[in-house]
Amino acid sequence: MFDDLFLDSYDNSVEGEDYYLTREGYRVMTESFLVKRGYCCANGCRHCPYHPKAQKGNRQLRPDVAKKYQK
Secondary structure, eight states, X not given: OOGGGSOGGGTTOOBTTTEEEOTTSOEEEOHHHHHHHXXXXXXXXXXXXXXXXXXXXXXXXXXXXXXXXXX
């Protein structure tokens, strides 16, 4: 459903790891996918790891998320 609307980068995503489907059929991107993408899209994603949330182009991770994904 609506797969033609997603960018090519979504084509390689893995269900359960990068996204999950809701009962209504919506694709919800996971926190780990959003961190890997590297920036905020400003769509108000459910699992947005950026602070402040929903600011287009923001690359500042929330402190709890940054700690979790530290390399």
